Amino acid sequence: MGKNIAEKIFASHRVDNPFGDIHVIRLDAVFCHEITTPVAINDLVERGLDRVFDPAKIKAVIDHVTPAKDSKTATQGKILRDWANRHGIKDFFDIGRNGVCHAIFPEKGFVRPGYTVIMGDSHTCTHGAFGAFAAGVGTTDLEVGILKGVCAFHYPESIKIEIRGSLPEGVFAKDTILTIIGKLGVNGATNKVIEFCGEVVDNMSMEERMTLCNMAIEAGGTCGICAPDMTTVEYLWPFISDEFSSREDALKAYQQYCADPDATYAETITINGDELVPVATFGFKPDQIKPVSEMSDTRVDQVYIGSCTNGRIEDLRVAASVLKGKKIKDWVRGIVSPASPAIYNNALDEGIIKIFMDAGFCVTNPTCGACLGMSNGVLAEGEVCASTTNRNFNGRMGKGGTVHLMSPASAAATAITGYITNSDIYQQGGNS
Numbered sequence: 001m002g003k004n005i006a007e008k009i010f011a012s013h014r015v016d017n018p019f020g021d022i023h024v025i026r027l028d029a030v031f032c033h034e035i036t037t038p039v040a041i042n043d044l045v046e047r048g049l050d051r052v053f054d055p056a057k058i059k060a061v062i063d064h065v066t067p068a069k070d071s072k073t074a075t076q077g078k079i080l081r082d083w084a085n086r087h088g089i090k091d092f093f094d095i096g097r098n099g100v101c102h103a104i105f106p107e108k109g110f111v112r113p114g115y116t117v118i119m120g121d122s123h124t125c126t127h128g129a130f131g132a133f134a135a136g137v138g139t140t141d142l143e144v145g146i147l148k149g150v151c152a153f154h155y156p157e158s159i160k161i162e163i164r165g166s167l168p169e170g171v172f173a174k175d176t177i178l179t180i181i182g183k184l185g186v187n188g189a190t191n192k193v194i195e196f197c198g199e200v201v202d203n204m205s206m207e208e209r210m211t212l213c214n215m216a217i218e219a220g221g222t223c224g225i226c227a228p229d230m231t232t233v234e235y236l237w238p239f240i241s242d243e244f245s246s247r248e249d250a251l252k253a254y255q256q257y258c259a260d261p262d263a264t265y266a267e268t269i270t271i272n273g274d275e276l277v278p279v280a281t282f283g284f285k286p287d288q289i290k291p292v293s294e295m296s297d298t299r300v301d302q303v304y305i306g307s308c309t310n311g312r313i314e315d316l317r318v319a320a321s322v323l324k325g326k327k328i329k330d331w332v333r334g335i336v337s338p339a340s341p342a343i344y345n346n347a348l349d350e351g352i353i354k355i356f357m358d359a360g361f362c363v364t365n366p367t368c369g370a371c372l373g374m375s376n377g378v379l380a381e382g383e384v385c386a387s388t389t390n391r392n393f394n395g396r397m398g399k400g401g402t403v404h405l406m407s408p409a410s411a412a413a414t415a416i417t418g419y420i421t422n423s424d425i426y427q428q429g430g431n432s
């Protein structure tokens with residue numbers, strides 16, 4: 001019987017099947033950040049197990065609150081930093097070189113098709129964009145991963161989501177995934193892998209695929225996943241050109257992880273890309289969505305552009321194309337956090353940072369910060385934020401605050417009017 005992508009990855013990484021549907025798989029990478037890994041480190045130290053399975057396969061970054069805002073966050077950073085130094089973890093990204101984990105790790109070429117990756121972070125599903133099985137885990141799994149390089153999973157069933165046709169002008173990967181979550185509901189993919197396919201996905205850049213996979217967890221999915229293709233190979237080529245004699249060879253090797261034509265799925269959903277419109281969330285769950293055009297009476301206090309969902313260069317480019325030559329509304333606080341130093345640098349070189357600043361945005365260093373209401377843009381009670389992030393939970397960006405999730409284009413248009421606004425009003429041009 002044919003296999004889907006996750007089944008192929010499990011088949012090639014399985015080291016044990018101790019009972020039932022529990023499968024122990026070998027890990028190609030364990031990613032770490034300063035919020036969840038210190039808990040695991042302290043526990044391992046206390047148990048006399050202060051070891052790592054392979055320092056080259058562990059990648060660590062201080063990203064959630066950086067620069068540290070208080071003693072507590074400084075200590076969390078210190079625990080991660082000391083641990084990385086003590087174990088010779090070379091891929092450790094500290095202040096000045098750090099960025100949001102799910103932006104910086106792919107950018108460094110750390111994720112490849114067919115890889116298995118865990119991290120103590122729910123948006124680890126982002127890395128499935130590369131045709132990898134990447135899942136967020138809790139402290140115990142993280143400790144086992146760090147020590148032994150393995151992780152136990154329930155054998156995952158997959159939901160296939162085929163997005164046909166093409167996206168209309170002004171509709172983006174973010175609108176697509178929000179619409180999908182709206183259809184699935186926040187528990188619609190619980191413990192399942194969401195395999196995205198179809199013409200729309202085939203035509204997406206790696207950044208757009210990351211936006212898609214990033215929010216799989218918001219429908220309960222263990223991982224989002226896209227089949228590796230030439231777009232994947234092109235993105236990875238600077239990192240893999242020593243391994244393969246040509247891009248075609250790389251593609252051939254990676255295609256072993258594409259789904260078989262007769263693969264089976266728990267469910268198959270077909271979406272017509274041509275029918276999608278710009279959407280935003282209302283309420284406190286990511287499946288509560290409405291067309292942006294129906295939300296024009298929602299006034300916002302803050303607009304945030306950043307995060308592992310939409311803080312990449314293509315996101316900043318599209319937002320800047322909306323903002324160029326305009327000023328944001330006087331009552332709006334605009335904040336943009338490029339998700340990594342490379343993104344920040346590119347945005348500087350392309351004149352994007354200047355466009356943001358001229359429009360009245362504050363530009364922060366690369367960090368999660370405002371996304372989870374920890375720093376650099378926390379909301380006050382009763383305030384409303386239009387945000388390119390992935391969670392609109394009650395109080396997410398600050399106690400008593402409300403978050404409306406949307407694309408960078410919609411967020412930029414909203415900053416200009418001060419009310420939730422469709423970028424159509426300002427933007428003529430491409431979909432990039």
Ligand SMILES: CC(C)[C@H](C(=O)O)[C@@H](O)C(=O)O
Nearest residue numbers: 035036064120121122123372
């Ligand atoms: C801090 C971390 C545990 C958390 C997560 O896992 O998602 C954070 O990244 C978030 O987005 O809320």
Ligand code: SF4
Nearest residue numbers: 123307308368371372
């Ligand atoms: S940017 Fe937001 S969602 Fe992404 S890892 Fe950081 S806190 Fe979590």
